[in-house]
Every structure is written in structure tokens, then in C-alpha cells.
Amino acid sequence: MSDADVDTAERIVVAGYGPAAHRLVERLAHRGHGGAVTVLGAEPEPAYQRPLLTSVVDGTLPSGALRLPAAPEGVRLLLGVTATAVDRERRLVHSDDGRSHPYDRLVLATGAAPRLPDLPWLHGSDGQLPAGVRVLRTLDDTAALAGAAPVTVVGGGPLAVEAVLALRRLGRDVTLVHRGPYPLDRHLDPRAGELLSARLRALDVDLCLGRTARAYADGKLRLDDGRCVAAHDVLLCTGAAPRDGLARSAGLAVDGGVFVDDELRTDDPRVHAIGDCARPAGPAGSYGGHTTAWEQAETLALLLTGDDFPPARSRPVLRLRARELDLVRLGAPDGADETVVLADAARGRYARLSLRDNRVCGAVLLGLDRAIAAVARLYQRGEPVPADRLALLLGAAPEYAGEELPGDVVVCHCSNVTGTDLEAAWQAGARTPAALTAATRASTGCGSCGDELRRWCTEFVRREEAVSA
Amino acid sequence: MSNVLVVIGHGMVGHRFVRELRARDRDRSWRVVVLAEEPVPAYDRLHLSERARGAPEAQLSLPGADFASDDGVELRLATRAVRIDREAREVLCADGARVRYDALVLAAGSRPFVPPVPGHDLPGCHVYRTLADVAAIRAAARPGRTGVVVGGGLLGLEAAGALQALGMRPHVVEGAPWLMPLQLDEGGGAVLGRQVTELGVAPHCGVGLKSVDAGPDGTASSVTLADGTVLDTSLVVFSTGVRPRDELAADAGLNTGERGGFHVDGHCRTADERIWAVGECAAVDGRCFGLVTPGYRMAESVASTLTGETPAPLSDPDLSTELKLLGVAVASFGDAHARTAGAMEYIHTSGAGDRYAKLVLDATGNTLLGGVLAGDSSSYGRLRSLLGHRLPGAPEGLLGAAL
Ligand SMILES: Cc1cc2nc3c(=O)[nH]c(=O)nc-3n(C[C@H](O)[C@H](O)[C@H](O)COP(=O)(O)OP(=O)(O)OC[C@H]3O[C@@H](n4cnc5c(N)ncnc54)[C@H](O)[C@@H]3O)c2cc1C
Ligand SMILES: Cc1cc2nc3c(=O)[nH]c(=O)nc-3n(C[C@H](O)[C@H](O)[C@H](O)COP(=O)(O)OP(=O)(O)OC[C@H]3O[C@@H](n4cnc5c(N)ncnc54)[C@H](O)[C@@H]3O)c2cc1C
Numbered sequence: 111m112s113d114a115d116v117d118t119a120e121r122i123v124v125a126g127y128g129p130a131a132h133r134l135v136e137r138l139a140h141r142g143h144g145g146a147v148t149v150l151g152a153e154p155e156p157a158y159q160r161p162l163l164t165s166v167v168d169g170t171l172p173s174g175a176l177r178l179p180a181a182p183e184g185v186r187l188l189l190g191v192t193a194t195a196v197d198r199e200r201r202l203v204h205s206d207d208g209r210s211h212p213y214d215r216l217v218l219a220t221g222a223a224p225r226l227p228d229l230p231w232l233h234g235s236d237g238q239l240p241a242g243v244r245v246l247r248t249l250d251d252t253a254a255l256a257g258a259a260p261v262t263v264v265g266g267g268p269l270a271v272e273a274v275l276a277l278r279r280l281g282r283d284v285t286l287v288h289r290g291p292y293p294l295d296r297h298l299d300p301r302a303g304e305l306l307s308a309r310l311r312a313l314d315v316d317l318c319l320g321r322t323a324r325a326y327a328d329g330k331l332r333l334d335d336g337r338c339v340a341a342h343d344v345l346l347c348t349g350a351a352p353r354d355g356l357a358r359s360a361g362l363a364v365d366g367g368v369f370v371d372d373e374l375r376t377d378d379p380r381v382h383a384i385g386d387c388a389r390p391a392g393p394a395g396s397y398g399g400h401t402t403a404w405e406q407a408e409t410l411a412l413l414l415t416g417d418d419f420p421p422a423r424s425r426p427v428l429r430l431r432a433r434e435l436d437l438v439r440l441g442a443p444d445g446a447d448e449t450v451v452l453a454d455a456a457r458g459r460y461a462r463l464s465l466r467d468n469r470v471c472g473a474v475l476l477g478l479d480r481a482i483a484a485v486a487r488l489y490q491r492g493e494p495v496p497a498d499r500l501a502l503l504l505g506a507a508p509e510y511a512g513e514e515l516p517g518d519v520v521v522c523h524c525s526n527v528t529g530t531d532l533e534a535a536w537q538a539g540a541r542t543p544a545a546l547t548a549a550t551r552a553s554t555g556c557g558s559c560g561d562e563l564r565r566w567c568t569e570f571v572r573r574e575e576a577v578s579a
Numbered sequence: 580m581s582n583v584l585v586v587i588g589h590g591m592v593g594h595r596f597v598r599e600l601r602a603r604d605r606d607r608s609w610r611v612v613v614l615a616e617e618p619v620p621a622y623d624r625l626h627l628s629e630r631a632r633g634a635p636e637a638q639l640s641l642p643g644a645d646f647a648s649d650d651g652v653e654l655r656l657a658t659r660a661v662r663i664d665r666e667a668r669e670v671l672c673a674d675g676a677r678v679r680y681d682a683l684v685l686a687a688g689s690r691p692f693v694p695p696v697p698g699h700d701l702p703g704c705h706v707y708r709t710l711a712d713v714a715a716i717r718a719a720a721r722p723g724r725t726g727v728v729v730g731g732g733l734l735g736l737e738a739a740g741a742l743q744a745l746g747m748r749p750h751v752v753e754g755a756p757w758l759m760p761l762q763l764d765e766g767g768g769a770v771l772g773r774q775v776t777e778l779g780v781a782p783h784c785g786v787g788l789k790s791v792d793a794g795p796d797g798t799a800s801s802v803t804l805a806d807g808t809v810l811d812t813s814l815v816v817f818s819t820g821v822r823p824r825d826e827l828a829a830d831a832g833l834n835t836g837e838r839g840g841f842h843v844d845g846h847c848r849t850a851d852e853r854i855w856a857v858g859e860c861a862a863v864d865g866r867c868f869g870l871v872t873p874g875y876r877m878a879e880s881v882a883s884t885l886t887g888e889t890p891a892p893l894s895d896p897d898l899s900t901e902l903k904l905l906g907v908a909v910a911s912f913g914d915a916h917a918r919t920a921g922a923m924e925y926i927h928t929s930g931a932g933d934r935y936a937k938l939v940l941d942a943t944g945n946t947l948l949g950g951v952l953a954g955d956s957s958s959y960g961r962l963r964s965l966l967g968h969r970l971p972g973a974p975e976g977l978l979g980a981a982l
Contacts, residue, residue, distance in 0.1 A: 447929065447930075447931065448927070448928065449926075449928040449929075450925075450926070450927055450928075451924070451925070451926035451927075451928075452923065452924070452925050452926075453917075453926070454923035454924075455923075456920065456923065456942065457923075459923075497976075498972075498974075498975065499927075499973075499974075499975065500925055500944065500973060500974050501973065504944050507973075508940075508943060508970065509943070509945050509969065510945060510970055510971060510972045511945075511968065511969035511971050512972070513972065514971075516968055519964045519965060519966075519968055520897070520964060520966075521964050523872050523897050523899065524875060526875070526876065526879070555871075555875075556871075558901050558959055558960050559960045559963075559964065560960065561957075561960045561961065562960040565961070
């Protein structure tokens, strides 16, 4: 986009008022956009930090604490108003309060809606969820999760795990039903998954893995193995689907999200999409989350106010928000030429670093809080990792013994010869590896200690030289 | 007048025992009689595969094995002990001879275990333990044809290497999901599997043997695996574990361990104070060891007891192993599977997954408890000698050439 294309007095209409829209209008004002900005937000609330919803569920934060800063002055904010149709010919957005809003640029920021699993018992004839079945996407959804009765969470993604932990914090009995082999199976390798499962079980979460829910009645959820689990409520955390209905009915190209190019344009150059509702080029699922939403909002604000240089994309980071469990996934293991794993089952800690040219290209870290900070920094900056990766992962260098060869080590196991035995032989005049072998029988068995024997010989020479020097 | 010490079995450990005893027994308080079932003196069983590849038998000889220059030892070859009479303190031999003892050391080793699948005893089925077994395999080998080794442990792979050296195309059938499951973890097993495949050995992991099938002439002509795969072969080598040779125990009223073997205490003594057991036939505090180094420790312990010393009870043995055959480097040492309470694992994979190194560390992260190397075992000697000690420095430096 060149400067000539940009009319800073353009009228901008934004559909949706979540984190993406919020960041967009804030950046537009900051960059001095001169035209009118209208925002339609379906929720009655002004924009808030959706990722913190689980803190409202467990009562650690009042709902007001999630609210994002107020929109800049001059932005026309219409809350509780839903955009219902787009007339691209006449460049009008219609809303459910009967009004229409003319635009020069339309930005779709309608986010995502909970994705419901394809289970017959969920989909009644009235299109409503059965009583007791809940989702967690909005502030409004949090109120229904406040009880004390047993609750079952269905799903195995980050939201499911965060919700499980929040509900446990409330003191509720929690069952997690997930069809995968362990929670976060799309993010973690099996060993990390096992550790995560163990951590959740230690928090008294009942894990039903490799299972799907077959029926729900009378506060009981029946699983495909016949087992019934107590579930006063069932919370579905089975993913989010981009809300692309408005774009679809306006005839824009959509398929699991509104297709956008690098400049966040849909196939209509006057219509853009950002945040969870957008589907940028690249493999499906390689995008998403509030960081992406913010970056897209910032990029679009720059482009709409005449800047050619959108900032570089940050790299994907998944971080679980739960004080019981420090878990981070960065990047992807693809293309790594070196992998380092630290598996500390006893303390429920795990790390897998995927390195390319000695730089982090992917990582999974569980329960290693110091390493999480250090590795995330190396990853974001693309800096080389230090030579001592064990120290990096443990957060501090272990107490190493130094290069001095300890005398009590068994050098030759076949003949049970220690370093001290070798030294005695050396003192008695055995001054070559062969002489040491003859004197001690070291290296007469399987022969695997030959290198060690030579190392000791060199060490004796060095010690003598050090003494005579 | 000297006492009589009878040793049953002249294998690697039995021989080490006699040598140790002779070295310590300066005033010749013992006269030693060794009863050896095999027709040849003890030899280096560890290097049996070299014989399979054609090395002369002499290359496997152990120093002083025939005791030709030692008049304190009488070696009776091709002489099997068939009964122990504890009351009379006599050993009865298959040739009818009776040998009285003042002390008796059992060093009978193990015999190969062959699973009772249909056809396991057809002509064409072999085991891999003795020089005689190797001679039979050499005679049966047909260059260019498929040979099947049942069992993908250390010995099975050695056998596969031997078959390959004899010009055959070896297949290895292993019930566990990867090769050398006792020593290696999944990552090390994956590297090993890839490398042996590149070297022309075909592994079939995670699938058991269903049967050995006879051809029209009544000899083995193919094997069928549990998944239905049929491999045409006239040569099958079973390498599916060993069982301690404790068959003399029952008659003699000696206890055996839960999984077999003469039950002995931490000084290798049976409940009969005149009888000891060493090597693979001994169940020390109930546990048998299928490696030679623990056997050597037992031999040394009993030799020193019988020469008037009081050795400390045996400590947990070192179960390190290294595979040197087939040009594949894998090794496992110490607590390779991180079974020690509180242990953590540090795993390094490099070279597009061709090199795998795992260190098992204690809870502090600085003391080496064990490990697994695959693809490059050049740091094996060093790491093995550091077992139970603090790491000298960062693991990467230690794995050194392995990276
Ligand atoms: C509990 C929870 C935890 C999360 N944790 C993380 C996390 O740790 N990390 C992370 O990266 N992401 C997380 N996410 C996802 C993150 O919240 C979203 O990526 C982010 O909110 C996307 O912002 P958005 O503005 O694109 O969409 P949304 O936040 O979904 O906002 C869209 C808004 O548009 C409104 N709207 C929809 N259609 C219309 C219409 N036609 N007219 C008017 N308004 C409309 C919706 O009501 C909604 O208010 C979490 C989500 C949840 C629910
Ligand atoms: C091919 C191969 C490779 C191996 N590689 C390794 C390796 O790399 N590292 C390792 O640590 N171990 C290895 N082993 C195992 C190692 O050889 C044994 O642990 C070791 O030989 C045990 O010694 P032993 O004296 O207890 O038993 P053996 O060596 O089996 O000797 C026992 C002897 O006693 C005889 N005997 C049994 N009963 C009687 C009786 N009633 N009367 C008289 N004689 C009897 C037997 O015929 C035999 O000669 C290998 C084994 C094989 C077959």
C-alpha cells in the first residue's frame, strides 16, 4: 500500500470489540487517524482481557479487573449492538438495532465462538445447549461456573487445562474427559504429556483420557467405555471456531476464518479482518491467540495510517496461565538439528529444546520456571544458546567436580582397577599404557577402557610436569 | 595336607575364580579339581562372534586356561557333574567318577532359553552360547539366504552380525517395540534400529515369533511371525534369554532363587557352608546376572574367602554393556533406565537423529548414575568410569566426540 492509497480521513467501521478491535482503535488514534471510527460490539461489556477469564471463574479477580483501557476519545462505541449484514456495493454495515453504518474501510474483528464437538446429545432440536452444559468465552459465561457441585470439563487444549485448574481452586470435584492420550496432546510430546497428567492427578483431577462423552442426563455424563462421571455442570472446552458468518453472507472468501493476505485484506480491498476471525496465509492452525490478534491490529493500524513497514511478527508462544503449573511451548521442533531433553519425573519437571544452528526453534518447558524465562528470551531474540544446556534448563549450573580425575573411580570394570591402583602402578614405574596394563591387568577384558587408560597416563605425565615446573 | 576344592564348570567365571584362588593361595592350602562339561578349556565367550566370523579358536583362548604349568589344578574336560552328595561331600560325574570335596564352587553358567513355540526344535534351529553352537551355525550357513535370529537383545544382534559375516541376510525378530530393550530406552533403540537396517539387518520389532515351520524334508524352511509375516529360512538362531544352570540344586537340596540360580548370600555362599556359587548360575540375594563383570566380582570374593580373607559383601554390580558388532555403536551403563529414586534424565540428540546420548543424573543434577549412548559410543569408557561421581563439567563437553 502506498501513501497515495491512504486517505487519512477514511471512515472506518469495526465489527466486534474484543482485544483485536481494542488494540486497533487505540493504535489508529495514536497514529493520528483523522476519519470517523465506529465500533460495533455485540457484548454489553467494553473490551476485556479474555485470556484472564479463568481468574474470574476462580474468584482471584473481579470481572472489572479484566477491562482494557477505555477507547480513545472520538471513537463511536456502540455496545450491545451486533453487525448483521454488510452491503459491500453501498459500503454499509447493518446492525441489529436497525441502523446502518457507512464505511470506507470495514474491519472484521468478530473473534471466535466456542466450537462444539460433534456429539449427538449436544445438539437438541431447539439449537440450544442442554441444561447444565456450558462454555467459557465471555464474562457472561463465568457466572454459571461458580457452584460447588462436581463438574466435568470436556476437551484437552490449554483452555481445558486452565479451566480444570480454576475449578479445582474453587474446591469443586473436577473430571477431565479428553479423547487424546493426555491433555495438550497437540502441543506436548508424550513424556511431557505424562508428567502433565501426573501433575493434574496430584491435584485430584480425575482424568478420563482416550474417552468421549456419550450421553448426559441427571447430573451424570456417560463415557464411551460405559463409565458415568458426576457432572452437575459440563464445561465444553473443545476449541474455538472463527466467527466468519458475517463475512460469508457478505460473499467474502471464508473457510474456517476469513481469508486475508499479508496486509490483512480480504478479497474485497476495502474489507479487512484481524484477530481470531481472520485466517492469514499459511497452514491452518499456525496462527491465533491474543498475541497474534494484537500484532495484526498493530500492523493494520500502521497500514491504514500510511506506513509501509509493519513490524516483524513475533514468534508463537503458548503459555499456560495457572499458578500450580508452569508450562510453556515455543515455536516448533521442525527442522531442528539438535534436541536436548531434561526429564525429571520425580519433580514433575520436563524440558525439550529443539535447536537449529545452536538457536532455539522450538521448546516445551514444564515446571522449570527459571528456564522458561531464559529460554523464551533466547527464542524471542534468536540468540545462540549457551554451551551448558543442562545449566540453562536447571536454572543454575550443577556443582561440577572439575576436570581433575578422581582416584576412586573404577577405570577397568573387568579387572576392577581404580584410578588409585593405576597411580600406584605409575609410581612403581609403569610409565606407558601398556606397562599400566601389564601391572594392573586393566584393559585385558572387554577393552572398552583403553581410551580411559590413555587419559590417565596423560594425566600422570601432566601432574609430574606440574610438580617439576 | 591340602584340602580339595572342586569347581563345577570351566567357563569365564570359573576360570577367573581358579586363577584368583591360585594367585592368592601362596601356601597351597587347596588342591583344585575342575569339572568341565565342554571338551575344551574355558575360552573367551564374549568374543564368540569372532570365531563365527572365522577367527581361529586360539584367538579366543584365555591365559593359562589348560593349567598345563600348574600342578595344583586338575582340569577334567568333557566331564559333566551329575549329582552332589552333600552328606558324603562328593560330586558324581557322568562318567561315574566320584570326587570328594572340602569346598565346592558351582560355576555352571547358563543355558540358552528357547521359547516353546511350535517347531522350535526342528533341525535348522540353533542357539548361540558355545564354540560347538558356533561350529553348527557355520556349517549350516548358506550365503545369500535369509537367516532369522529370534531375540533382538545384545546376543541376538551379535548372532545377526555373525550370520551377516557368513554371507547371510539376517532378520531379527524382537517382541519388544525396539532392539536391545533391556539396555536401551526408546530413543537409543530408534537410533540402533535405523543403523542396523542401513547395515543390512532387517529388524521386526514389536512382534513375536509364532512358529518355525518345517519343509517337506522335515527341517526348518520358514518362520511365521505373530502378525502373519512369513520369512523363508532354513537357519533360525534363538537368542531369547538364558536360564541359570541350577539343575544340580534339587537333588542336593540347595535353594534356588525365584527366577532360578543357586541362592547365595552377599558372599556367594549357599546355605551349605562348604558350597559357593559364582557367575551366571548364582542368584546373589536372589538375583542373577547375565554379564561377565559381576561374575568376576563373585569369583574374586569367593577366592579371597577361601584364602582366609573376609571380603566385603558384593555391592550392586555394574551392568554396563557395549555393542561393538555390525559397526553400530551403542552402549548402556549404570542405571540406564533411570530407576533410582529421584533420578533425572538428560538426553541429547544430534546429527539428524543419528546420535543419541542420555545421561541419568541424581536429584541434584550433578552425579552420574547411568546412561545410554547410540550412534557414537566414544565417550563410553569415560562416562562409565564416572559412574557414581560428580560430572567434571557440562554434559556437552563430556559427550565430546559424541556430539
Ligand atoms: C478463557 C480463555 C483463555 C484464553 N487464553 C489465551 C492465552 O493464554 N493466550 C492466547 O493467545 N489466547 C488466549 N485466548 C484466546 C484469546 O482470548 C483470543 O485470541 C482473543 O480474545 C482474540 O481477540 P479478538 O478480538 O480477535 O476476538 P474476541 O476476543 O473473540 O472478540 C470478538 C468480539 O466481537 C464480538 N462480535 C462477534 N460478532 C460480532 C458482530 N457481528 N457484531 C458485533 N460484535 C461481534 C464478540 O461478541 C466479541 O466480543 C483465550 C480465550 C479464552 C476464552
Ligand atoms: C556370544 C556371547 C557374547 C557375550 N558378550 C558379552 C559381553 O559383551 N559382555 C558381557 O558381560 N557378557 C557377555 N556375554 C555373557 C558372558 O559370556 C557370560 O556372562 C559369562 O560367560 C558367564 O560366565 P560363567 O562362567 O558364569 O558361565 P559360562 O561362561 O556359561 O560357563 C559355564 C560353564 O560351565 C559348564 N557346565 C555347566 N554345567 C556343568 C556341569 N554340571 N558340569 C560341568 N560343567 C558344567 C558349561 O558347559 C560352561 O562351559 C556373552 C555371551 C555370549 C554367548
